[in-house]
Every structure is written in structure tokens, then in C-alpha cells.
Amino acid sequence: MPTFEYAPAPESRAVVDLQPSYGLFIGGEFVDPVDGTSMKTVNPATEEVLSEVAVGGAADVDRAVKAARRAYERTWSRMPAAERGKYLFRIARILQERGRELAVLESLDNGKPIRESRDVDVPLAAAHFFYHAGWADKLAWAGLHGAALGPDGVPLPLGVAGQVIPWNFPLLMLAWKVAPALATGNTVVLKPAETTPLTALLFADICRQADLPPGVVNIVTGAGATGAALVGHPDVDKVAFTGSTAVGREIARTVAGSRKKLTLELGGKAANIVFDDAAIDETVEGIVDGIFFNQGHVCCAGSRLLVQETIAEEVVGRLQQRMAQLRVGDPLDKNTDVGAVNSAEQLQRITDLAAVGDAEGAQRWTAPCPLPENGFWFSPTLFTNVSPAHTIARDEIFGPVLSVMTFRTPSEAVTKANTTPYGLSAGIWTEKGSRILWMADRLRAGVVWANTFNRFDPTSPFGGYKESGYGREGGRHGLAAYVKEA
Amino acid sequence: MAARLDVRKTYKLYVGGKFPRSESGRSYEVTDAKGRFVANAAMASRKDARDAVLAARAAFAGWSGATAYNRGQVLYRVAEVMEGRHAQFAEEVARAEGLTAAKARAVVDAAIDRWVWYAGWTDKVAQVAGAANPVAGPYFNLSVPEPTGVVAVLAPQASSLLGLVSVVAPVVAGGSTCVVLASERRPLPAVVLGEVLATSDVPGGVVNLLTGVTAESAPWLASHEDVDALDLAGAAPLPGEDATVDWGALEAAAAATLTRVVRPAGSATSEEPAVEPDWTVLPDGPRRVLAFMETKTVWHPKGR
Missing domain, CATH: 3.40.309.10 (Aldehyde Dehydrogenase; Chain A, domain 2)
Known part of the structure; x- marks a missing residue:
């Protein structure tokens, strides 16, 4: 039998416009970090430096939380829910439109095959926004038992969500965190993983294209200390973390004794x-x-x-x-x-x-x-x-x-x-x-x-038992993590 | 210099993704709210109604078999394309309903947002109305809503666009297909909506729009054996006018094949005229979606 070799079939990098350096996305614009430090993000397939990215310190986190709080109080929580939903629909559409660019950038920064970033990560991220867009004005029918209700009978948001995500599915984990938070009426400060910040920074540009009000989504890049500052910030109402069980335990300890709502999606050994x-x-x-x-x-x-x-x-x-x-x-x-x-x-x-x-x-x-x-x-x-x-x-x-x-x-x-x-x-x-x-x-x-494995869908709740964490993301159940309890 | 003479549109039916005239060759005069001639609309016949049911049935397998996510995308696309024709819809609605330009624009806004509202329900209705049932035995037991099939819709007579969208969108959101009798005296916005549907990734036959005399076509659809459900919203007459349609009789005709019926609002019995609701009010949940869905319960044993 003859053996057929595969010819190289590389996806073009030309679709990606990488900046030499990125600031923090706070209050709708890119700003320099207060203490001015930065880190390099590397293509793990070549060890080539892709860009320099700001490292957010405690002062930057504070600035981002303030911007999120302001946006929550002045804009996002006052907006009719249907209009909030329409912003999410816009974001979903732009994610679809810029899908190839996001896929290539994800593969460059993360190392995952383009087949997966193109066919799994990006379409699922868009689907997540699409699904949650529809929930924004339908929360009254979501069966969120025990939620605090506003005068119109609709479950109330928590306020500002601090979200820390891992490097294995950078854009998809962003979508899992940001979409339900925004749909339910919260604003967010998101800390992407140290080694994979680039698609989150491109997402900031997508928020700009969607005319999302400034401060609704804030992105503070950095490493463990940045995440710890966010989780520990007193004006954060909700903490959502995906990552290792060890860090999850630390976060649970940090949050203990506060009124912060916490969901953790941690390790596994399936x-x-x-x-x-x-x-x-x-x-x-x-x-x-x-x-x-x-x-x-x-x-x-x-x-x-x-x-x-x-x-x-x-x-x-x-x-x-x-x-x-x-x-x-x-x-x-x-x-x-x-x-x-x-x-x-x-x-x-x-x-x-x-x-x-x-x-x-x-x-x-x-x-x-x-x-x-x-x-x-x-x-x-x-x-x-x-x-x-x-x-x-x-x-x-x-x-x-x-x-x-x-x-x-x-x-x-x-x-x-x-x-x-x-x-x-x-x-x-x-x-x-x-x-x-x-x-x-x-x-x-x-x-x-x-008879299948690793299937994901925005309608399907995901999350663990025991030391794999608590709370669910996705589906009707995932909304519960982002509404206030009565 | 003489003013340029405009090219006027022929308003036709929308059946199976195409725009035919009535096979009967009939048309009728449509006037604006002040009684001035606007256009001749096709007057659908019994044969047109039957053709439309065939088209809706043919489209059902594909549409009901599409994922709920896909249907949501398509409904959202309808909203996107409508937005691009906002001015045209506003003009049609102002002319048909005698509204000021500002009020007509608000009606179009609401109609577009109504598509978005139902786009969001496609992949949520099963999560809201479905259930995992804890039966007393070693069985997995799951109830899920499924689309009922072909729905005949009498569109509201007064609200020619917002009312129309408010009754059509929930039917297709749930995965059924439909044959719609547009407002008899205000049919033109429906024809323009057909043009939007034809260019919005909605498969041909999913929505079929007929213009004509409601009292003539409705009985054929009510008694049609291949129609699974009937929405009688359009049985309510225009404000201040007498009813031309006896919705009780239509419901009775539907009983022959146990066609599901959604009654019109506003009267204790069909002896009183129905009253068209205020369509600007946001729907109270997915009631209209579920009205055109069946509940299917699946059992499966559990055991080593």
C-alpha cells in the first residue's frame, strides 16, 4: 500500500494584527498600568515573543473595579434588559464575523491546533453569547428559585463580578464568564491567564465595535498576584474562577467570611x-x-x-x-x-x-x-x-x-x-x-x-462535584451564579 | 421638467419561498387609512390556501429538525434584515394603519425587537417547559416540548406588522411552520415581511403569507386535515367594526381533526366579538411558543 504524506496546510497569520504591546482595558479604553510593569507572551510552538502585555497591580485592579462599579450603577443596571440582550447579540455576531482572526490568534498564543480553535473554541464562544443574549430579558422565566426580585419581578444582579480564567481555552472561558454575567445585569473585571492574554485583548476591541458602554467589561492582564488582588478586592460582589484546585482552595479561603458569591470550576481526573x-x-x-x-x-x-x-x-x-x-x-x-x-x-x-x-x-x-x-x-x-x-x-x-x-x-x-x-x-x-x-x-x-466525550454547549450546565469545585456554568442553572439571593 | 413617474410594486402572495399571484387570478383594492387607493393585492383562493399548507408541510421536517440554536440564528437574522428596511416598513405601516411617522417607526422598532425576543426563546423553551420526572421506579423519564406541525394563523386585523410578527414568530421559534392569512384590509406590510423572510435564511415554506378575504379562506384552513393548529387572533375585527369571522364556528370545524386552537382574546364567548390585544405589550413568557408545541415524554430503563 502506498503511503500518502500530508502536504503542509498552514493557516495564514496575515489575518491577525498584533500590536507590539498592550495596556489594560479599563473604562472602555486601553490604559498603561499604574506601576508600569509588563510581561511577554510567547508562541509556545516556536518560543517567539508575540507581544508585551501589561501586568496589572493592585492599583490597576482597583481602578478597573471602580470603572465596573460606575458602569453598573450609571448604565448597565438601569438599561432595559432587552437592550442589554441586544448588546450581547451584537458581540455574538462580531465574534462570528471575526472568527478566523480569533482562531488564528488563539492558536498562536495558546498552541492549540487551528482545527480546534476554529471549529470548537470560537464557534462555542459566539454561541455562548448568543444563548445568553436571549436570557437577558427572560430571567423571570428562568426558574431562579430564591433570587431577590426587583419591582418588576425580575431577578436582580449582584453588581461587579471579578473573574479569573485559565489558559487552556482562553476565549471560550472568557465567554463562559462574561456572557452570563452581562446577561444578568452585572459588570465585570476579567483577569485572563498569564500565558494567554491576547484573545481577551482582541475581545476588548470587539466590545468597542459593539459600542458596549465603557466599564461594562474591563480586562486586567497579569499573573497570580493580579488575580489575587481582584478576588480580594472589597468592592467585588461575585468571584468566578476556573483553574487549578489548589488556587481554587486559596480563593475559597480569601472569600470566606465575606458576602461575595463564589463559583469555582477546578481540576478533574475523569x-x-x-x-x-x-x-x-x-x-x-x-x-x-x-x-x-x-x-x-x-x-x-x-x-x-x-x-x-x-x-x-x-x-x-x-x-x-x-x-x-x-x-x-x-x-x-x-x-x-x-x-x-x-x-x-x-x-x-x-x-x-x-x-x-x-x-x-x-x-x-x-x-x-x-x-x-x-x-x-x-x-x-x-x-x-x-x-x-x-x-x-x-x-x-x-x-x-x-x-x-x-x-x-x-x-x-x-x-x-x-x-x-x-x-x-x-x-x-x-x-x-x-x-x-x-x-x-x-x-x-x-x-x-x-458514547461521546468532551461535548460542550451553552445550554448545557457544566461544573463539578467534590474538589472539582461548585456552581455551574452554562444552561439555565448557570444563571443562578450571577443573581442576588433574597 | 416633468417629475419622474415611480415604478409601483405588485404585491403578491408568499408561498413556498416564492411570490406567486393567486392561482384564481383575483385581486382586490387596498386603500390607506383614509380610503385612498394604494395597490391591488392578490386575493388568495381555496387552492392557494391548500398549496400553502402543502408548502408548510414540506418545510416542516427541515425546520423542526434544525437545532434550536440554528433557528434562533435565523430568527435573529430576520430582525437584522428588517432593521435595514426600517424606513420601508414604517411607510407601509403608517399608510395601512393611519399612524404618524413617529408612531409608525415605534411600531417597526417593536416588531424588530419582537423577532429578537423570540429568537432568544428557541433554545430556552425546552429548558423552561421540559422536565426530568422522578418516576417511582428504575426509569429515566424526560419530558420535552416538540413542535406540533403546520399552524394556520389568522393574523391580527388592526396591527398589520407588530401583530403579525407577534403571532408568526412564536410559531416558527418553536419549530412549526405556518400558513398566515394577513390582515384583510391592511395586507401590504405582510407582503413586505415576506420579502424580508425570503432573504433572511428562513427556508422557503416555513412561513407562507396569503392576502385576501379572511372569512373566505379561514374555514378551509380550519377544516384542513393537514393543519395541526389554528391561531384565531385575526378573528377580532378592526375597532368599531362588526366581526366577519365566527371564531366559534372555526373552532368547531377544527374539532374534526382535533386541531389545536388558540382562541382570540377579549370576549367571553364567540357570540361577542373578540377584541384585538395591545401588541406593544411584551409577551408574558413563551406562552405562544408552547401553544404550538406538544409534550413528548421518553421512558428508558436503568439497570446494569
Whole structure:
């Protein structure tokens, strides 16, 4: 059989207009930070510096919160809800119009394949605004039990929301945070992740194009200290955080004793459970999608594969075959399946945890994919001989590393799946519908996918049990996080 | 120099995405609010009504099968395209309803916003009206609203645009398709709306607009076996005039195939004339969307 090679199919960078430096977006304009520091943001696929971005200090955060408060009191909370909704519809449309530009910029700054930024991140971000736009003037019908109501019977907003988002889905996480906050009548100060600020800064320009009133959305770039200043600011009414469980715990401590409302979407160690009657080809695709989508930088990634013992050998064999076909490399190439690891720091963490897997006696198999010379890369990796006690079966790796374990009965699968402090998501692969539902009832996870994985939709609530956080984002349920309690 | 003679438009029906004249060849004179001639509108026949039902039925599978998100995008697109024709609609509405220019503009504003309002309901109505039912047994049990099918709509007689949009948008938001009898004496804004729908990604046949005599066409639609629901909003006469349509009789005709009926507002029984509501009032939730939806409940066992 002849082998056909893929020709390079790079998406053009020309669509992106990068500035050499960016300030903070406060009160509707870009301003310099008070203390004047900045940081570089890097293309993880080449280590090329893309731009210099301001680092917001406590004084900048304070300025942004004040701008958000002013916009909340003078404009946003007084505007008819239908008009608020129309701003969100505008933003949704501009996200669609500038979709390619956003996708290329996301892939440049984050390292994810253009196929994913173009087909997943950006369309979902637009859909999120579209969906929440419609809610703005329909909150009275959203069944938000226990909400404080205004004179017109409509649930009231909280005020200013401080939002801190991660680097794995920079624009999409922005949409998950900003859209519901604005729809319910809050204004926001958003802190993008240190390593991926660029699409948030482009979003600032989209707010300008939409004529969004100044101060409704403020974007303060920076690192951990910036986020901590925002979360701790006394005039923030609501804190929303997506990121690691460790930081989530710190935030919960910071907020404790205040009246700030808090939602946390944290880490995960999802079990992807495969029964012996599962449709094997679809299942193998689902496993691959579950762990290697977005380089495994996904909080709900199916990082623990639980396979029924009778088919374990076959599944692992097919999985290795499939993994060997994955194309790792240039994120802007339209044929790329797995892109760059987002940062040197994250690459180090993945490398270290994989080494612990070796040391504890698990069997490593690495996909024979050629890797580029520059940039941060980690080949798709699979560990067998893993026991539930192993570090790689317990800790979130947040990279393209899959730990395989086996089970015999559905009850054993449930026990093993639930043996984790996390509870964000789970997957079930079987042709038996009644078993899917039986399993779903017993899995302690906020999202359960059956015969699919990593599906997201603005109408579908997302969030975790246990140490994966609390609160939901998306759907009718996600609105509750942004309205005042009676 | 002589003033340029303007080119006048032929106002036609909108059926299956096309703009035919009535197959009957009939037309009728449409006047402005002061009784001056404006145009001749097509007078739809029984055959036109039946053709329109066929077109609506043919479009149902695709429209009801589209995702709610997609339908929302299309409805929002209608609002966008209407906004671009704002002046034209304002002129038509002012002429038809005898409003000042400022009032007509406000009516058009409200009509556009009404599309946006229903665009937002497409992907929320199931979340508001659906339920996961905790049945006493090992079963998954889910109830969801589904579009009912083909809806015949008697559009309001007085509010030629805002009233029309207020009854058509909820039908298509829920995923049904419709055959609409436009306001008999004020039909022209409906024809312009057809031109907007034809260029707004709304698939042909989803909305079919007929102009003509309500009392003549309505009985054919009410008794039509392939019409699943009937909105009688347009049974209310113009203010100060006698009713030409007996909505009780139409409801009785609909009973033959158990067609769902939405009664007109404003009277205790059909012996009193119905009264057209104030369409500028924001709808009270998704009531009109749900009126054209069925509830489907799915059971599935749970077990190892």
C-alpha cells in the first residue's frame, strides 16, 4: 500500500494584527498600568515573543473595579434588559464575523491546533453569547428559585463580578464568564491567564465595535498576584474562577467570611469507562478525543481509562495504533491533531509526573510522532499497569497522558471511577442504554458523557462535584451564579 | 421638467419561498387609512390556501429538525434584515394603519425587537417547559416540548406588522411552520415581511403569507386535515367594526381533526366579538411558543 504524506496546510497569520504591546482595558479604553510593569507572551510552538502585555497591580485592579462599579450603577443596571440582550447579540455576531482572526490568534498564543480553535473554541464562544443574549430579558422565566426580585419581578444582579480564567481555552472561558454575567445585569473585571492574554485583548476591541458602554467589561492582564488582588478586592460582589484546585482552595479561603458569591470550576481526573460491548472504533476515537483534545489541557479530560478486563488488550492495541497516526506539530497547520504544550512550566509538570509514573512501576508507551525542534512539546503517551494508588491515576496531569486501568463488573467500575477527590466529568462506553443510565446515577461527577466525550454547549450546565469545585456554568442553572439571593 | 413617474410594486402572495399571484387570478383594492387607493393585492383562493399548507408541510421536517440554536440564528437574522428596511416598513405601516411617522417607526422598532425576543426563546423553551420526572421506579423519564406541525394563523386585523410578527414568530421559534392569512384590509406590510423572510435564511415554506378575504379562506384552513393548529387572533375585527369571522364556528370545524386552537382574546364567548390585544405589550413568557408545541415524554430503563 502506498503511503500518502500530508502536504503542509498552514493557516495564514496575515489575518491577525498584533500590536507590539498592550495596556489594560479599563473604562472602555486601553490604559498603561499604574506601576508600569509588563510581561511577554510567547508562541509556545516556536518560543517567539508575540507581544508585551501589561501586568496589572493592585492599583490597576482597583481602578478597573471602580470603572465596573460606575458602569453598573450609571448604565448597565438601569438599561432595559432587552437592550442589554441586544448588546450581547451584537458581540455574538462580531465574534462570528471575526472568527478566523480569533482562531488564528488563539492558536498562536495558546498552541492549540487551528482545527480546534476554529471549529470548537470560537464557534462555542459566539454561541455562548448568543444563548445568553436571549436570557437577558427572560430571567423571570428562568426558574431562579430564591433570587431577590426587583419591582418588576425580575431577578436582580449582584453588581461587579471579578473573574479569573485559565489558559487552556482562553476565549471560550472568557465567554463562559462574561456572557452570563452581562446577561444578568452585572459588570465585570476579567483577569485572563498569564500565558494567554491576547484573545481577551482582541475581545476588548470587539466590545468597542459593539459600542458596549465603557466599564461594562474591563480586562486586567497579569499573573497570580493580579488575580489575587481582584478576588480580594472589597468592592467585588461575585468571584468566578476556573483553574487549578489548589488556587481554587486559596480563593475559597480569601472569600470566606465575606458576602461575595463564589463559583469555582477546578481540576478533574475523569474516568472514561469502556464496557466490552462498546462499539470499538467509535470508542477508540472517543478515548483519543477525551484525552488528547487540546493536548490534554482540559479539566474534564478523560485521563483515567477504565476498560473491562476482557477487552483491555484489544482496546490498548487499537489505541496505540490510533495514537501513532496523530499528527503533532504546527498548531496553525490545518492537519494538526495535537499542538504545543502551552508553556515551559506546564511541559515540566507533565514531564515530571510521567517520570513518577515510570518510577512507581507503570508501563509507559509513547506515540512515535516526530516533534518540532523549537517550542514545548509532549508526545501522546499511554501508561498501562497502572493501579488506582499510583500518582498518575490520582493527580491531574493536564497533558496528553492517559492512564489505563481495568475492571470486571459495573460496580467495580463505579467504585474505581469515584475513587478520586475530583468529580468533574465521566465517560461511559456501552451499547446498553439501561447500563448507561444505571452508571450515570452512580458516578459522582457533574457531567457524564455516554458514547461521546468532551461535548460542550451553552445550554448545557457544566461544573463539578467534590474538589472539582461548585456552581455551574452554562444552561439555565448557570444563571443562578450571577443573581442576588433574597 | 416633468417629475419622474415611480415604478409601483405588485404585491403578491408568499408561498413556498416564492411570490406567486393567486392561482384564481383575483385581486382586490387596498386603500390607506383614509380610503385612498394604494395597490391591488392578490386575493388568495381555496387552492392557494391548500398549496400553502402543502408548502408548510414540506418545510416542516427541515425546520423542526434544525437545532434550536440554528433557528434562533435565523430568527435573529430576520430582525437584522428588517432593521435595514426600517424606513420601508414604517411607510407601509403608517399608510395601512393611519399612524404618524413617529408612531409608525415605534411600531417597526417593536416588531424588530419582537423577532429578537423570540429568537432568544428557541433554545430556552425546552429548558423552561421540559422536565426530568422522578418516576417511582428504575426509569429515566424526560419530558420535552416538540413542535406540533403546520399552524394556520389568522393574523391580527388592526396591527398589520407588530401583530403579525407577534403571532408568526412564536410559531416558527418553536419549530412549526405556518400558513398566515394577513390582515384583510391592511395586507401590504405582510407582503413586505415576506420579502424580508425570503432573504433572511428562513427556508422557503416555513412561513407562507396569503392576502385576501379572511372569512373566505379561514374555514378551509380550519377544516384542513393537514393543519395541526389554528391561531384565531385575526378573528377580532378592526375597532368599531362588526366581526366577519365566527371564531366559534372555526373552532368547531377544527374539532374534526382535533386541531389545536388558540382562541382570540377579549370576549367571553364567540357570540361577542373578540377584541384585538395591545401588541406593544411584551409577551408574558413563551406562552405562544408552547401553544404550538406538544409534550413528548421518553421512558428508558436503568439497570446494569
